[in-house]
Amino acid sequence: MWLMPTPAMLPQSSHLRRVESPSLHLLRRRLTPMQHALREMLITAAPHTLSKKEICERLWPKKPYANDTLYTLVRRTKPIIEANSQLLITLDRGKSYTLAIKV
DSSP: EEEEEOOTTSSGGGHHHHHHHGGGHHHHHSHHHHHHHHHHHHHHTTTEEEEEHHHHHHHHHHHOOHHHHHHHHHHHHHHHHHHHHHSSEEEEETTEEEEEEEE
16 A cells, blocks of 8 residues: 655655655665666655656656656666665556655
8 A cells, every 4th residue: 555645744855755764875875876866856746746758858858768768767766665665656657657655
């Protein structure tokens, strides 16, 4: 079960940072720079959801079609984040990715 955080639950994303804080140092060491960038984008986005297009444009601005690259990045990032924190990356198929809290 997961809960999508609302802005009221997460003032300035501090709650998400606290949720992952026990393993934050370990998590940072395990993430590549691109994985870290994705994680930070999802944490700072309100309401912790970003469209696939927005992520691709930010991470790969010169790549005309980066959906496959994004899929690979998320597929490799998800298990690391989920194993080392109370966070989940969820997908609204074909549209967006959301950072949620495990309940």
